[in-house]
Amino acid sequence: NAGVTQTPKFRILKIGQSMTLQCTQDMNHNYMYWYRQDPGMGLKLIYYSVGAGITDKGEVPNGYNVSRSTTEDFPLRLELAAPSQTSVYFCASSWRGENTEAFFGQGTRLTVV
Amino acid sequence: RKEVEQDPGPFNVPEGATVAFNCTYSNSASQSFFWYRQDCRKEPKLLMSVYSSGNEDGRFTAQLNRASQYISLLIRDSKLSDSATYLCVVPSGNQGGKLIFGQGTELSVKP
Numbered sequence: 001n002a003g004v005t006q007t008p009k010f011r012i013l014k015i016g017q018s019m020t021l022q023c024t025q026d027m028n029h030n031y032m033y034w035y036r037q038d039p040g041m042g043l044k045l046i047y048y049s050v051g052a053g054i055t056d057k058g059e060v061p062n063g064y065n066v067s068r069s070t071t072e073d074f075p076l077r078l079e080l081a082a083p084s085q086t087s088v089y090f091c092a093s094s095w096r097g098e099n100t101e102a103f104f105g106q107g108t109r110l111t112v113v
Numbered sequence: 114r115k116e117v118e119q120d121p122g123p124f125n126v127p128e129g130a131t132v133a134f135n136c137t138y139s140n141s142a143s144q145s146f147f148w149y150r151q152d153c154r155k156e157p158k159l160l161m162s163v164y165s166s167g168n169e170d171g172r173f174t175a176q177l178n179r180a181s182q183y184i185s186l187l188i189r190d191s192k193l194s195d196s197a198t199y200l201c202v203v204p205s206g207n208q209g210g211k212l213i214f215g216q217g218t219e220l221s222v223k224p
Contacts, residue, residue: 031210042119042200042216043157050210058211059116090156092212101147102202102212104156 002026006091006105013081013112021076021108023091031094032074033102034058034066036087043090049074081112114139117203119215127223130191134218136201137183146184147202148175151217157200161186191222 007022025032030051035043035058045058049068063085065077074093078085088109094102119136126132138146145164149157161168163184167176174187188195201215 033210033212035214037154043214045211045213048210048212056210059213088154094212096210101159101162104158106156107154 004091004093004103004105006089006108008108009106010109011111013078013110015081015083015112017081018077018079019081021078021089021091021110023074023076023105024072025074025093025103026072027093027095027103028071029093029095029103030071031096031102032068033092033094034064034074034076035090035092036060036085037090037107038087046076046089078110083112086110086112116140116205116213117201117215119199119201119218122198122217122219123221124218125221125223126191128191128193130222131187131189132191132220133188134186134199134201134220135183136185136203136215137181138201138203139182140203140205141179141182143203143205145204146175146177148184148186149200149202149214151198151200157214160199188220191220193222193224196220196222 004025033048034046044060047066049055091105092102148160150160151157161175163175172189198217
C-alpha cells in the first residue's frame with residue numbers, strides 16, 4: 001500500500017515551459033487535493049476534486065489546470081511556467097472532505113528559472 | 114477576514130512548558146476541524162481531529178468554540194520532539210472538500 005505517490009520529486013523548469021505533476025493514490029479515496037507551499041508560508045489550495053470527473057478551484061488556481069478521469073489519478077498541469085510558481089507542491093487524498101484524515105504525498109520541489 | 118488564521122509564530126519554549134495555539138475561522142457552517150503537524154517542510158500529518166467541543170490525546174488537547182469561531186491546541190509538558198509547525202485545517206466548499214490550511218504556527222522546544 002503506497003498511499004499517495006507524487007512524481008517527480010524535484011524539477012527545474014525554464015520560464016514559459018509546461019509540465020505535469022503526477023499524483024496517484026491507491027487507497028480508493030474519493031477526495032484529492034493539490035496544494036502549494038511557499039517558503040515560510042502555509043499550504044494554499046490550488047484545486048480539489050470530490051470524485052472522478054469533478055474538480056473545483058481552490059484559493060490559488062490561476063496558472064494551473066487539473067483533470068480527474070480516474071479515482072486514482074489527479075495530475076496538475078502548469079502551462080507557461082513563471083518564477084512565481086516556484087514552490088513545493090503537495091498532493092493529498094481523503095475518503096471524504098469533512099471528518100476524515102487527509103494523507104499527503106512527499107511533495108514536488110519545483111524551481112522556475 | 115481570512116478563511117483560516119493562526120497565531121503568528123514562532124513560539125520558543127523550554128522543555129516541560131505548556132503552550133497553546135489559537136486558530137480562527139470564518140465559515141460558520143464548518144462542522145469538523147483538524148490540527149496537522151509538519152516537520153521541516155515535509156508532508157503534513159494529522160495530529161488531532163475536533164468535531165464537538167474538544168478532543169484530548171495524551172499531552173495534546175484541542176478545543177472548539179463555535180460561538181467565537183476558534184479552535185485551540187494545548188500542548189502540556191513539551192518535549193524536544195514537539196518542535197514542528199502546527200497547521201489548523203477547516204473544511205468548507207463543495208461537499209466539505211475544500212480543505213483550507215492556516216499559515217501555521219512554528220514551535221521550537223529548547224532543552
